[in-house]
Amino acid sequence: MKVLFIGGTGLISSACAALAVERGFDLYLLNRGSARHYAPPPGAVVLQGDIRNDPSGAAALLQGHRFDAVVDWIAFTPDHIEQDIELFAEKTRQLLFISSASAYQKPPTHYRITEDTPLANPFWDYSRNKIACEERLMQAYRETGFPITIVRPSLTYGPSQIPLCPGSWNHPYTLVDRMRRGEPVIVPGDGTSLWTMTWNGDFAKGLVGLLGRETTLGHAFHITSDEVLTWNQIFTEVAHAIGVEPKLTHIPSDLLIAHNPGLQGTLLGDKVNSVAFDNSKIKRFVPDFVASVPWSEGVRRALEWFEADPARQTIDETANAQWDAIIAAYRRAFP
Numbered sequence: 001m002k003v004l005f006i007g008g009t010g011l012i013s014s015a016c017a018a019l020a021v022e023r024g025f026d027l028y029l030l031n032r033g034s035a036r037h038y039a040p041p042p043g044a045v046v047l048q049g050d051i052r053n054d055p056s057g058a059a060a061l062l063q064g065h066r067f068d069a070v071v072d073w074i075a076f077t078p079d080h081i082e083q084d085i086e087l088f089a090e091k092t093r094q095l096l097f098i099s100s101a102s103a104y105q106k107p108p109t110h111y112r113i114t115e116d117t118p119l120a121n122p123f124w125d126y127s128r129n130k131i132a133c134e135e136r137l138m139q140a141y142r143e144t145g146f147p148i149t150i151v152r153p154s155l156t157y158g159p160s161q162i163p164l165c166p167g168s169w170n171h172p173y174t175l176v177d178r179m180r181r182g183e184p185v186i187v188p189g190d191g192t193s194l195w196t197m198t199w200n201g202d203f204a205k206g207l208v209g210l211l212g213r214e215t216t217l218g219h220a221f222h223i224t225s226d227e228v229l230t231w232n233q234i235f236t237e238v239a240h241a242i243g244v245e246p247k248l249t250h251i252p253s254d255l256l257i258a259h260n261p262g263l264q265g266t267l268l269g270d271k272v273n274s275v276a277f278d279n280s281k282i283k284r285f286v287p288d289f290v291a292s293v294p295w296s297e298g299v300r301r302a303l304e305w306f307e308a309d310p311a312r313q314t315i316d317e318t319a320n321a322q323w324d325a326i327i328a329a330y331r332r333a334f335p
Contacts, residue, residue, distance in 0.1 A: 007073030014038035124265030158200035191232035209286030
């Protein structure tokens with residue numbers, strides 16, 4: 001099977017690329033060649049180009065190719081989708097669009113999320129753009145038969161990411177360092193809302209299992225772990241993995257957003273809502289899909305990656321200063 005990944009060297013896509021090659025797929029990667037942590041897997045063919053800023057150059061690179069499946073990991077706005085429709089209408093039997101589980105209704109009216117849960121997020125532009133992308137692709141599917149399959153990851157992590165919230169996505173070791181130094185860490189609300197963390201290799205089993213399956217056209221799938229944890233449990237497991245007891249400081253999300261308005265999307269539009277994902281649909285279409293890495297194991301794998309090279313243990317001093325200021329303000333109000 002001949003497959004193209006647009007991107008393919010990111011946190012999630014790299015695990016999918018490695019598994020696709022392992023399973024014998026003829027894998028092509030179209031990207032700018034600037035991977036931060038993950039190199040293309042041996043055996044993949046790399047086409048160096050920028051589909052977003054140089055679509056004509058990307059089209060030239062793909063001239064003469066036809067694919068059984070294309071996965072677009074870097075489409076975020078309807079303009080990107082128009083590029084995909086124009087470029088791949090005659091080049092693939094299936095295009096998988098990587099959307100986001102944050103597109104589901106916020107706040108949710110039911111804790112159990114299925115693919116039939118409405119899409120609506122008034123708190124986060126990122127999610128609304130993903131919804132608009134999905135709607136345009138489904139319009140193309142209905143009107144012209146464009147071969148779309150939609151995939152919605154939730155919070156997926158891997159060796160280079162420990163995705164605590166609020167945290168520093170580009171410098172995830174910052175919160176680990178705070179815990180090691182005995183400093184308090186912020187947990188939104190009372191820390192009892194439910195969340196799901198998914199190891200990138202587990203997600204890959206679901207995604208790769210969808211490749212080339214024309215029975216999935218017109219369908220949407222989320223792919224997550226079945227493990228459901230509170231944020232208190234998530235933070236505490238990190239602390240225990242490094243041999244300390246956490247100093248959790250519970251602060252209302254509204255106060256966090258007042259200090260940092262940029263947190264509105266990731267908090268109210270995503271992570272402070274209790275959700276549990278029903279994965280029965282992906283299991284029905286990909287019977288061998290199972291998420292086998294619990295958070296307690298995955299976070300230890302990630303810590304091993306960071307501790308293998310001190311250069312990976314970068315610290316976000318701006319975030320540290322902001323967290324200290326928020327904690328100080330909260331303690332003044334509630335000494």
